[in-house]
Amino acid sequence: MSGTGDSRAATNALLADLREAGPVPSAAMRFLGRAARRSLRQASRRPRALAELTAVHAVLYAAAAGRRPGRRWVVAGWGMAVLHLGLLEHRNRLAAADLVTLLRANLPALPGGSGRACGVLAIALDVADGSLARRRGTTSPFGDHADTFADAAFWTWFTLRHDPSRTVRTAAVAAWALPVVVVTDVALRRGAVPERPRPVLLRPAAALQVVVAVRRLARR
Template identity: 80%
Template sequence: MRSLHQAGRRPLALAELTVLHAALYALAAGRRPGRRWVTVSWALSVLHLGMLEHRTRLATADVLTLLRGNLAALPGGAGRGAGVPAIALDLADGRIARRRGTTTPFGDYADTFADAAYWTWLTLRHEPSRTVRLAAVAAWALPVVTVTGLALRRGTMPERPRPVLLRPAAALQVVVALRRLARR
């Protein structure tokens, strides 16, 4: 109920999310995972609008993050070069958010969940190496499940651990993207 109340307090952000996801929904027609993926993305985004804090609208970086999180549902989202735009969008949204001072918990968690959703899906669906698939689950799915479980248990979002020097999930993105590009 609290999440719906927070969404109602941000009608512009709610409208922006709906328009963005409606466009993605149209592009996802006839694709797998397609429209269900986009619908889940919209619902999760709406339920977390309170994490925009004082902002009433989505920032450009938020839109890029949500676009990245929905790449699996879009044409070309699983193609040989699919990892390249995912990495480019990831770099762009972070740079834009920091430059414009538009970082919020919404964008921070959306970034994590977008990576987890897209890269886990791409790896589990298209990576032949069992080792790389297990690494994907460890790098993306396991942390999301852990943080989500803690959030549900505590009733609030916990701080995520942030390694400063070594970012294994970022390194794995490059590995998966290069392996996908090299595969025939």
């Protein structure tokens, strides 16, 4: 996708066409194909960012050898990031904050990803990428979306894998996985991308991160 305004308009047009066509497989496949082609065109217009993204994930891929979810996780993360490179807007390279976010997103695939302190490390990286982006003025829709997906992917996986409490696991799904499903459903029903939730609505999820990380750190 391209910059925020162009990307949103293009996505809304695709969603409107899908909604008008109705819930038929051919319309869904056409929607996915058109969206992927547009995203890949946007990525090809940013060859430096694409090269940086590929180099970073190549290093992560090598480090993930012999682990689960390991290399499949890294490859999936690379694909997701490539399809969103248009959200860099007028930038043609990744910022330091983007690299930190990508590292956090891939923690489950790396050595130490199942360690007791991994949740604390994820929180530290989350704080670091936000601080870097604000201090260097490199905030972008790409970084914002990468941060959201990194949180959803890492914390859902981390909690379901490591926390024995059914209540905490259910809360994790509600905090990180369910919003992705709800936003997708709303977008398909309305034929337009809904507004992102305000930061105040994300505070319970941030608090849950601390709870999950501390519980993992304290458990032998």
